[in-house]
Amino acid sequence: MTRGDLLAVAVAAILVGMLYARYWQPSVVADSFEVRSGGELIGRYSLAGNQLLPVNGRIGETLLEVRDGRVRFRSAPCRNQVCVHSGWLAHGGDVAACLPNRVSIRLIGDSRNALDGLSY
């Protein structure tokens, strides 16, 4: 092998690695989410990083938790905790809501691969 060949192999390996890192992930993963309270858009937040996000609703404060590219309703002031039971959401098109508090979230991902709707 010439030095050129070695160089070509090294460059190819690095590029394959880059492509792998970029594309080898669940096909419908989301990168951000929208939060609504009372139907009004409160904001759009990234799923990168870890944070706790309090949202004021009709009857109190709903606490959203973002961790490892996922989001969940960590706590809610409602009685039956349907939203908390929804668990972690990570897919584009995923939705969850706390109806009594009128807070909802919707995950947004790459539009080519995201889900358009969820049956639950």
Next chain:
Amino acid sequence: MTAEAPSPSQALKSRQFGRRLLVGLFLLALFSWLALRPPPASDSRLIAREFLGMGTLLSVSVYRDADQDTAAAEGAIDAVEALLTDYERRWSAWGDGELGALNRALTEGKTVDIPESMRPLFSAAARYGRASGGRFDVRLGQLVEVWGFDDEAHFRSEPPPAAAVARAVAGLQAAPPLPDSARQYGPAQDLRFDFGAIAKGDAVDQVVVHLREAGYPNVIVNAGGNLRAAGVRGARAWRIGIRHPRPTSQHPLLATLEIQGDEAVVTSGDYERWFEYQGRRYHHLLDPRSGMPASSLQAVTVVADTAALADAASTALFVAGAEDWRDVAAALGLDRVLVIDRSGKVQATPALAARLSYADGIVAAVAEPAAPP
């Protein structure tokens, strides 16, 4: 990665090197572009809106044609929001609309007139109720009330007394059946109508038809997981996820399904409105015959031509349970059904199995539907 050429001249060597360098640089540029190009901007022809109503999260997505403008599509969605608000008022079992008035009149021991505008859904409910052998029944309002699943504020943390459940079931059994094209009903003092297991589907159907007539054939309308998708999403089909009844971080979804054309997908599961008492789960899918939550399945997904049918049918099949869902599916004329039983076993009918993409690690069996009755 070829072996070195046998004693080539210096000139040949450098020409070869030049060629390889050129090819290498070209590939470098190509791969860099592939890896680093920005993701496409979010699709501006998709207009999506969410609002809370009918006791759930409603969402409407419209994929407009290139020559339709965004403001007009937004206007069409505004009209849908108004339509749904009106629909909810009319069909709410305990509100101030038509169905609420009908229920109050029944309580007073009167025979009630079913308004003409409500007859088509009463009629559909009667047909599905009969075909399902009473597993789907819009007359079970009293039972829903006893269990406290009618309103967030009535939510219970333990089951109601057995006597109260028995009384509601007896009231249901003593009441007159709902005829196919009923114009009147009653007297049935202990009975309340509750269209909760079909109205969301019917509302979704009405919105899809309304939007099509307004010039938007490519839409997806979702009322709390009861959805209908029509047309296409630009160059591709609509992509629908079916939630796993016991989601984990590995398996938030059970499967995905592509729809192009016009189909409804409705799931009924034991995870929507429920409470746990002494280690047992009590949920809102009540068997009108026993008065208790049906317990042999975790979830049923039905794909059908209308959301009203899919909605009623998913409830009927859930109540029918592991033993009887195939027979009830056949009686309702369904061929696209996905069932997850209590132990987590997944089964789908051949017509649906062929179209589902299961999530990694989900193992599903194909279940032949029963012969049509």
